[in-house]
Amino acid sequence: MTTAAPSRELAHPGREDIRLEGVLHALADPMRLRVVREIAEDGGALSCSHFDLPVTKSTTTHHFRVLREAGVIQQTYQGTAKMNGLRRADLDALFPGLIDSVLASAARQAARIGDN
Template identity: 35%
Template sequence: MRQIKHPPIDQVELTDIMYALSDPARIEIVGRLAQAGRQMTCGELDLNRPKSSMSHHFKILRAAGIVETVIDGKEHLNSLRLAEIEEKFPGVLNAVLKTICLSASISNEQ
């Protein structure tokens, strides 16, 4: 496993995104990433659940095109695919982020 695969944004469906964001654990991961505004490891984003459960949630966030993970040594660095999602589904993720963390600093606000 060299790098983790992510779906091209154009094959992500809106329902995938809605589904990924319908779970409190996943919403929290996304909120924390947005608030941090930087890459974070899975460890930093830990929610007191077993690693296999966390891994499952990251997998769904990746499949929904929301989170991008790059391998760096023995850590996995996660970030939000903000720009791509904004282009394909304008306003959707931004509005969600505003709701879950008012302090989220997203570049392209209206």
């Protein structure tokens, strides 16, 4: 009897399961908002190692999990790297204009307080 290799698939909510309060909660944290801004600016998928957050590795992992479980990001493995992409199509379909508004407001705030 052969045993299948463990799956490297990560659980993500379906579009129908994404809730506004979960998305807003995920985006309310400055570190998570920073991650989302970087992914949005890149326009593609970025590896977890790309982000240089001023928190511990375990806290960084927690932030990515919150974003994934809220339906804000999609995480997939490419080799040994965990890649992170914004679920823009799902978020725009459910909450039109929300992500663009949040990202624009975050950019204005960063410029105003010098936190780029």
